[in-house]
Amino acid sequence: MRTLLATVAALGVAALISLPALAVSLQSQSPAAAEAPSKPLINLNTATIEQLETLPGIGRKVAERIIEYRTKSGSFKRIEELMNVKGIGEKSFLKLKPLVVVPAKTDKSDR
Numbered sequence: 754m755r756t757l758l759a760t761v762a763a764l765g766v767a768a769l770i771s772l773p774a775l776a777v778s779l780q781s782q783s784p785a786a787a788e789a790p791s792k793p794l795i796n797l798n799t800a801t802i803e804q805l806e807t808l809p810g811i812g813r814k815v816a817e818r819i820i821e822y823r824t825k826s827g828s829f830k831r832i833e834e835l836m837n838v839k840g841i842g843e844k845s846f847l848k849l850k851p852l853v854v855v856p857a858k859t860d861k862s863d864r
Contacts (some may be wrong), residue, residue: 794854797807797835809848815840829855 795804797819805816815838822838823829832855836846 792852795852797832797853797855798823810845811849828858831855839857 769787792807794852795808800819802813802816802820805811805819806813812820818840819835822834826834826837829835832850832853833846834855835841835853836843841849
C-alpha cells in the first residue's frame with residue numbers, strides 16, 4: 754500500500770511539474786496564431802518612413818536615419834548594415850532581422 758501511495762504521489766508531482774511546459778506548448782500552437790497572416794517583409798531599400806516605423810523599436814528619428822544612411826551610402830547590400838545606423842545596436846538588429854529584407858540585385862548583363 755505504501756508503494757502504491759508513493760507511486761501516486763510521484764506521478765502527481767511529475768504532472769504538476771510538466772503542466773506549465775504543456776501550457777506553453779499549447780499556447781504556441783493556438784489556432785489564432787496559426788491563422789494570423791504574417792506581415793510582409795519590409796524592403797530596406799524602398800521602405801518609407803511610415804513603413805519603417807511599423808518595425809519594433811523604430812521611431813520617427815531612427816526611421817529617418819535609416820533613410821539618410823540609405824541615401825548617403827547607396828542601397829543596403831546586407832541587412833547587417835542596419836547596425837551602422839545610429840540607434841540600432843545588436844539587440845535591436847536581432848529583433849528586426851526576421852522582419853526586413855534586402856533583395857539581391859540582378860545583373861542585367863547576364864540576360
